[in-house]
Each structure stands twice: as C-alpha cells, then as structure tokens.
Amino acid sequence: MTRPLIMVAPNGARRTHADHPALPVTLSETIATARSCHRAGADALHLHVRDDAGAHSLDPGRYREALDELANAVPDMAVQITTESAGIFDVPAQLNTLNRVAPKWASISIREIARAPALADPVYGTCADNGTRVQHILYDTADAALLQAWTARGIVRPSQSDVILVLGRYVAGQTSNPQEIAPLLDTLHPGTNWMLCAFGANEHNCLIQAARLGGDIRVGFENSLCAADGTLYPDNAASVADLTAQLSHLAA
Template sequence: MSDSRSEKQSAKRPYVMVAPTGARRGRSDHPALPVSIDQIVETGRACFQAGANGLHLHIRDAEGRHSLDPGRYVETVAALRRAVPELDLQITTEAAGVYDVPAQIDCLEKVCADWASVSVREIARSPELADRVYGLCAAQGTRVQHILYDAEDAALLAEWTKAGIVREEQTECIFVLGRYAAGQQSSPQDLDQFPKGKSPWMVCAFGPQEHACLTYAAKQGGDVRVGFENSLTDENGNYWKDNAASVSALVAKLERAVN
C-alpha cells in the first residue's frame, strides 16, 4: 500500500478515498449502499475503476448493524484484496455510540490492518488507554489516520503528540466538515477552522456541497474522501446512481480544478 499517493492517480490531483457505507445508513437510504461483503466488494471494484485510490471500510453484523467484529473485518478485507488488489484499504474503529475504547483496541489488535482511522475524541473517553492504542498501531505497523471534528480535537492531538502518546510517524488527519447529524450541510469554509501543517490531511463533508468542499480542500493541498457515508446526492439534490458515480464525477471535477 502506498503511504500517500496511489500510482493510479494523476500526479496533479489529490488522493481520493471512497467511504461507501458508514455506520448509520442502510439500503433503505439508498438501494445501492453496500452492506454485505459481496456488495462492498462490487462497490470497491467499481469505485477503483472510477478513480478511487482507497476505500474506507465499515462492516455490518448479521442484522445489518454497525460492527467492529474482527472476524468479519478479516473476511471482508480478504475478499477485497482478492477482487481489487490495487485498492488501498482502511478500516474504521468508529464507536458509533456502540463500542467502548477496549473494544476498539480489541478490533485493532485482532484485525492488524494496514491502515485504520481513529477518532481522538473517542479515544479521549478513556485517556488512560490512549498510549496503548497508538503504541499498538506502531508496534504492528498499522498506519493511523486521526479523525478530527474541530479545532479542539486538533489541539488534543497536538497535546498527545507532544507528550509522545501519538508516535511521531502517526501524523495523518482527516478533517470532518460538520457532524453526523440529521440534515447536516457542510460548506467549504468549514475547513478554515482546522490547522494545516506539513503532515498529510484529508477532508470529508456532508450534504449537497460535498464535492464543492472537497474541491476547495484539494486546491489547498488536501486529499479527499467521498461517498455515501457522507452524502447521497449531487449539488442539486439528485441522488447518485451509486458510489462509483459520485467518485467519477468528483475525479473529473478535481482534474479540472487542479490543471
């Protein structure tokens, strides 16, 4: 797996990750939202062909609920690796109001993923375990992307980095523009609250301005995450046919914006 840019992408456009599922939506929200392993694999293949470099992976239990089950994760990752070996894979450790920090640690340890997203806000629920989280990732070679919701989260990450809790190679962040709430509408200027240094950073956004937000971020040197986890529609409120359609439209827009 590349540590910043896939060979497939244009040298000028940013890294594009697709988040096709998320923890909260289901097939009732959009019939093309993937929840089963077969659906996730087919979506991964289509999104890679549309220009995605990586996939942010959520899994579900037998009842379709958000899950951090290590066995199901391992099975899904293996299926994606067989079908789309060139696609980078990132697992989520998102609690989604269901899991505590020990359960997140158990997931990280048993899956031993190449790449994982970790919310500093969620780990801060049990601050005494923070060093164990980041130490485990460093020891097993799991690349970390820190999820930051606001400037306060960024300040906490800086504090943990200074204290050595977050290791020096664990510098990547994703800035979430807005929150996971009903009717959430992100705007490009939501990005301006976040401090941007030399470390790699990515952006995701909600609602019809999703692509506008991501284009705004790309022009500032950021990478981008797109998909049904964050938005189901285009800027006019029309539903995308599937995740790959949103990826394809975004890639075209980014290539126009940066050339």
C-alpha cells in the first residue's frame, strides 16, 4: 500500500475549547498544533481561522496572517484554506475570500456554491486565474453529479478535479462506516485524485479503508475527538500519531 497524503483538520468551524481544551482556536494555538501534527506525520493542514470571539471567520486579513505564520513555522507543510459557510457566509463572501487571499489551495463545497449558480463560474474562474488548487467537498452522490455537470459545462475547469468525500456529516449522531466509501467512489471518473474524511469515533477505520483503496486521508478534531473505543485523544497530534502508526503497520 502506497502511503497516502495525510491532512490534519484540527478545529473546523464550530467546535471550541468547551468541546476539547486542546482544540486550537487562536492563531498561536493553530501554529503550535500545526508543528506537533507535522512532527506526528501530517503532510498538510486544513485551515480554519476564527474571529476575536472565537467564531468561524473567512476574513482575508486573518487568512493572510495565518498563512504567513504557518509558512514560517512549518515551511514543509502544505496549507489548504476552507471556504466553508457554516451557515454564516454567503457565496459573495466566499468569492471575496478566494479573490483577496488567492491561496495556493482551497476546499470548496459545491453544494454551497450552488446557492448562487450565477457566481459559480466566477468562483472557479478566480481560482484558475490565481493558481488556486481546488478540492471539491462532496457529501453524497448528488454533489458528485453536480460536479460532473459543471465540469461538462466548463464552469469547473479541467484542472479542478480533486475531491474530498465526507462521511457522516448529515447522518444521525454523525457516525461513519467504511462501507459507505465504495458507492461514492463509483460516482467519480477513473483517475480522480480523492481524499476522505469521516465524522465520529469510526474515523480512523474509515481512513484506513480509504488508504487501502488508494485515497488520501484527512484526520483531526474537526471530524472526531476520539478513538474507535471512545477514548478521547489528548490533542490532534495524538490522533495523527495513532493513524500513522496504523498505516505503518499495514505497510509492514
């Protein structure tokens, strides 16, 4: 088995210190988490920034500051920004962030962009013009079908084919099952570069199965705070280390 790329998603848009005291909220906490997770085996970071009150933010200035700090602290770690709306931001705000930050890499929920279809072409055109690598967030087969339709129409550019498949986000109790991966894979064109993340305590089992199937994987407190047996991880780095150990065992 080829070792997959491991991305860590350490916080997400909604969780706070009340959910876990080691969940990074401030920029300094995010930097420290990035360092420890990189040492534990994470190749990339999925970046969320927060405002002064700790709430989800798409502020371009905060993103630029965080990207600069991360480039200095962990220069060998790739960083992907999120454009997640989290029920707060509309598509014009998401487009503004992509335009003003011009990140190297961004994740985009295609179902969120579909809230304003007229802005879909500007969103993906801005990413193409800025050289931003796009990773489409797909929650189900309907999202995959929309991606195929927009690609056929030229809204999504040919180079913008990467996807992340999300398990368990809209399931009762946010639980995931490795058996849910194959039906989603069947909707993708052969050769598509794909990644998987999974909500709930079954996160690592799903990620291991994704690695077996040739996908990259995303782990971290955005999706799960605990191991399969319910044991709470002390921090994100512990979850990354546990996952990398399991992958090493499989490859041995």
